[in-house]
Amino acid sequence: MADSICRTLRDGGLEGEHAPALTIKDRISSPLGLDVFNHVLAQLSSFILAGKSQSRGLVLVALTRSPSFYLELLKSGGVQLNSAQKWIHILDCYSDPLGWKDNPSRHEKANTATDENPGTVALFRDVKDANKLFCSVSELGKELLGPIKGRFSVAIDSVSEMLRHASLTSVASFISKLRSHDQVSSIFWLLHSDLHEAKIAAVFDYISSMIASLEPMIHPSNGERLSSENRSLRNENLSRGNFSVRFKRRNGRVRQMCEEISVEQSGIKFTPVSSDGQAIGGGPLPKVQFNLELSEKEQMDRASVVLPFEHQGNGKPIQIYDGRRSLADTRTNTVHVPTEASEAADPRKGEIIYLRDSDDERPDSDEDPDDDLDI
Amino acid sequence: MAATKTRVSSFSRNVPATLAPQIPGVKTGPNGTAFVSSGIPDLDRIVGGGFPLGSLVMVMEDPEAPHHMLLLRNFMSQGLVHNQPLLYASTANDPKGFLGTLPSPVTSRADKLSHDDEPVEEKGLRIAWQYKKYFGGSQQILNSQGAMENKHEYGNDFDVRKPLQRQFITGQKVECISLQDCPDLSALRDRCATFLAQFPRKDGSISSVGRIAIQSFCVPECSYFNREWHMLSFIKALRSMIRSSNAVTVVTFLPSVLSPSFSKRWQHMTDMLFSVLAIPDEDKDLAELLTGYQDMVGLLNIHKVARINTQVPVILEATTFSLKLRKRKYLALESLNQAPVDGSSGTSYSTSGSCSSTTSSKPGSLDF
Numbered sequence: 001m002a003d004s005i006c007r008t009l010r011d012g013g014l015e016g017e018h019a020p021a022l023t024i025k026d027r028i029s030s031p032l033g034l035d036v037f038n039h040v041l042a043q044l045s046s047f048i049l050a051g052k053s054q055s056r057g058l059v060l061v062a063l064t065r066s067p068s069f070y071l072e073l074l075k076s077g078g079v080q081l082n083s084a085q086k087w088i089h090i091l092d093c094y095s096d097p098l099g100w101k102d103n104p105s106r107h108e109k110a111n112t113a114t115d116e117n118p119g120t121v122a123l124f125r126d127v128k129d130a131n132k133l134f135c136s137v138s139e140l141g142k143e144l145l146g147p148i149k150g151r152f153s154v155a156i157d158s159v160s161e162m163l164r165h166a167s168l169t170s171v172a173s174f175i176s177k178l179r180s181h182d183q184v185s186s187i188f189w190l191l192h193s194d195l196h197e198a199k200i201a202a203v204f205d206y207i208s209s210m211i212a213s214l215e216p217m218i219h220p221s222n223g224e225r226l227s228s229e230n231r232s233l234r235n236e237n238l239s240r241g242n243f244s245v246r247f248k249r250r251n252g253r254v255r256q257m258c259e260e261i262s263v264e265q266s267g268i269k270f271t272p273v274s275s276d277g278q279a280i281g282g283g284p285l286p287k288v289q290f291n292l293e294l295s296e297k298e299q300m301d302r303a304s305v306v307l308p309f310e311h312q313g314n315g316k317p318i319q320i321y322d323g324r325r326s327l328a329d330t331r332t333n334t335v336h337v338p339t340e341a342s343e344a345a346d347p348r349k350g351e352i353i354y355l356r357d358s359d360d361e362r363p364d365s366d367e368d369p370d371d372d373l374d375i
Numbered sequence: 376m377a378a379t380k381t382r383v384s385s386f387s388r389n390v391p392a393t394l395a396p397q398i399p400g401v402k403t404g405p406n407g408t409a410f411v412s413s414g415i416p417d418l419d420r421i422v423g424g425g426f427p428l429g430s431l432v433m434v435m436e437d438p439e440a441p442h443h444m445l446l447l448r449n450f451m452s453q454g455l456v457h458n459q460p461l462l463y464a465s466t467a468n469d470p471k472g473f474l475g476t477l478p479s480p481v482t483s484r485a486d487k488l489s490h491d492d493e494p495v496e497e498k499g500l501r502i503a504w505q506y507k508k509y510f511g512g513s514q515q516i517l518n519s520q521g522a523m524e525n526k527h528e529y530g531n532d533f534d535v536r537k538p539l540q541r542q543f544i545t546g547q548k549v550e551c552i553s554l555q556d557c558p559d560l561s562a563l564r565d566r567c568a569t570f571l572a573q574f575p576r577k578d579g580s581i582s583s584v585g586r587i588a589i590q591s592f593c594v595p596e597c598s599y600f601n602r603e604w605h606m607l608s609f610i611k612a613l614r615s616m617i618r619s620s621n622a623v624t625v626v627t628f629l630p631s632v633l634s635p636s637f638s639k640r641w642q643h644m645t646d647m648l649f650s651v652l653a654i655p656d657e658d659k660d661l662a663e664l665l666t667g668y669q670d671m672v673g674l675l676n677i678h679k680v681a682r683i684n685t686q687v688p689v690i691l692e693a694t695t696f697s698l699k700l701r702k703r704k705y706l707a708l709e710s711l712n713q714a715p716v717d718g719s720s721g722t723s724y725s726t727s728g729s730c731s732s733t734t735s736s737k738p739g740s741l742d743f
Contacts, residue, residue: 172600249656254439254654
């Protein structure tokens with residue numbers, strides 16, 4: 001299922017549609033967000049390098065970790081960085097986000113990774129201005145693509161970091177401008193949900209088309225004293241968790257999937273949920289009635305039911321049934337022959353044989369009251 | 376009884392001359408209200424006629440699904456088809472582009488027959504009565520075809536696959552505003568005021584009717600997003616302007632991005648409140664519970680129905696309806712129907728099954 005996220009990012013968006021956007025949400029009780037971000041980044045990079053994705057390059061906005069960290073990460077993942085500047089550009093918002101350092105070039109020399117890969121990293125010193133950030137990102141993207149028409153993906157290291165410096169409105173408009181940019185193929189970012197108000201998380205849920213949230217496997221209850229058991233449980237949560245994703249699909253429906261995630265020395269593993277999953281997506285159905293309406297076929301069937309007295313009065317002499325079979329017997333022989341015949345003991349039809357309780361009963365009570373139903 | 380008496384009583388019935396609407400698309404209702412169609416005939420029927428003139432309608436969006444656009448599009452198309460001026464505001468840079476996605480009305484009679492047949496069936500209650508044959512001459516069911524035809528003029532079905540013809544869109548009747556251009560809501564309010572000045576409400580005749588559609592009013596990208604009191608006072612001003620004019624406004628907004636108290640204030644401010652909900656995809660439990668799950672696009676909840684000029688509340692039989700696209704073209708609302716419960720699941724007392732009607736393999740939380 002993490003694969004399906006990566007595949008969706010890889011496939012990008014259709015013409016005229018907003019680019020698919022992924023939010024990776026984590027929280028203090030399940031702080032595996034950075035690992036998931038790294039994983040998605042590595043996957044997307046491998047797709048880009050293999051040429052399987054819609055986008056031909058990646059622009060990474062690095063706010064929480066330095067660009068060299070990412071270059072090392074990619075190298076350790078087995079990605080060749082020789083011609084890195086052809087497919088990845090990193091916007092360095094980590095070294096000097098607010099422009100405090102007077103001499104930025106002095107700091108850059110200390111960075112060996114960027115020396116190896118010149119042109120990959122661009123320094124950005126004004127994180128408070130989201131418009132400027134947008135311009136830089138789109139310029140970097142255009143540089144990546146060069147003269148050939150194509151698309152690039154964008155990864156934002158941490159939107160929580162951006163929200164420290166810029167207002168929610170500007171960050172939201174930054175992302176939506178990127179999504180509607182016709183050269184952006186897909187975009188993903190990391191958000192630490194407990195650093196912000198619920199409203200902010202709701203805004204990012206609204207903007208994104210896929211929401212991946214990390215939840216702890218064992219929920220630590222608040223106020224528990226730190227005993228050795230709890231400590232081991234919490235340590236568990238640092239390496240394992242529940243990974244659930246909500247996809248907003250094109251048909252307007254929401255798909256929810258769940259997996260277990262475990263982070264080890266070797267890397268990240270996603271396994272399908274082992275325990276029995278609870279009912280997902282609760283109930284937007286408060287009041288559901290039984291079906292009291294008829295479908296078309298049922299209406300036709302109802303129309304064709306023959307009701308008891310309907311066929312009388314249509315030209316044939318009207319029979320008044322006065323409760324005594326004997327009169328009808330003597331008067332007519334023709335019209336009611338079918339019904340008379342059925343009264344005769346027909347071995348195939350059911351017969352009710354009864355014994356009279358006493359001779360006091362009136363003769364009329366011997367009759368079958370259903371006889372006057374004239375079907 | 377009056378027909379058989381020959382003498383004239385001292386009571387003479389004063390039948391008020393019904394105000395025949397001079398313009399198509401407006402229907403008079405009880406208590407002196409006039410309705411315009413919402414663009415969805417099922418919705419008109421459910422809320423008792425349509426949207427009353429002078430009301431504010433709000434639709435709460437679901438962040439996960441764009442179904443509010445279906446409602447908005449039908450509303451806008453209905454207005455354009457009836458030649459009612461329209462003011463449309465959205466956050467897109469180019470709101471005119473949205474006009475190209477409006478659906479076109481259906482004119483063919485063949486598709487309407489399904490509407491006509493149902494009420495005729497119900498009127499013809501077949502009674503199998505032993506003595507009916509003595510009374511002779513079955514009573515003909517009044518041909519209600521004539522009444523049906525008038526209704527077609529009031530509200531149309533819209534084919535979501537066909538775009539609205541250009542002749543309806545071009546012209547002086549449609550104004551578009553981009554909310555991004557309005558740094559301040561007072562500019563938007565002035566635009567609305569000038570638009571609504573065309574339809575003042577005077578006693579008696581209705582000369583023209585207008586519609587305002589505001590899409591995604593509180594989207595986070597707007598510059599006024601943080602000023603919640605400001606947005607609330609805009610809504611209040613809009614409502615008071617609407618009350619004194621012959622127009623209907625539909626505003627869609629997203630309650631989850633507002634603070635909860637403001638979201639409640641907005642909901643109280645409006646005359647009619649709907650919310651759209653997304654449904655989970657490939658949910659086996661839901662598929663078993665509801666008939667027609669496969670065709671459902673989403674769910675519509677009706678929270679408030681406008682009651683202007685009356686104190687009598689409207690109590691709906693059901694408040695949740697499913698949005699479906701009938702024949703993939705026409706938006707329809709259907710009430711939710713429970714599927715026949717599988718006899719093998721749950722409610723037998725011999726096993727310790729759960730009470731819920733979902734699959735019997737998983738014991739529910741209630742075990743009786």
